[in-house]
Amino acid sequence: MKKALFFIIIFITACSSVKIVGVNKTDDFSISRYKAFSFYEVSTSGDAIGPDFQDNLKLIKEAIVKEMSAKGITMVADNPDLLVNIGIVVSEKVQTVETNFSNPVDRTAYMGTRNYHWEAGEKAVGTYREGTVTVHLVDRAASKLVWQGSADSVLPEKQKGVPALIEEAMKNLFAKVQ
Secondary structure (H helix, E strand, O other): OHHHHHHHHHHHHHHOOOEEEEEEEOOOOOHHHOOEEEEOOOOOOOOOOOOOHHHHHHHHHHHHHHHHHHOOOEEOOOOOOEEEEEEEEEEEEEEEEEEOOOOHHHHHHOOOOOOOOOOOEEEEEEEEEEEEEEEEEEEOOOOEEEEEEEEEEEOOOOHHHHHHHHHHHHHHHHOOOO
């Protein structure tokens, strides 16, 4: 029963789309004022960097190039109008279910006799990884953050699902860039 519930919850969560969790911009920001962009150098360290980190970072950059190009902004090596900073956080989460005596369904679902008991409380049923990517657009001339946005999603267990997720995340995030 616990395994079935865990897989149902993971299936429902995995089918949900990317969630945009925050978009902020300066009052005078307009993407149409910019013609060229480049990336800040991404520096990483620590145990959180997995074996697929560099590949996934490359996918994120390619998706950003695609979205910026669609807005008429070209990637250049020298003297860009905008600098793009990328932040990535991956967290291990615990999936739980909660039972309590106040819910009549919980009281009646565990009927029987003999050698078991029923406990109210939160029970861990599994783990999953959640990823957040944050994109900052910085006006290079003014050295000022002009736009930032973040997207969250449950990460697929297998790497083969990551490219489509990254593509969806950047498409949804850059739809908010005006």
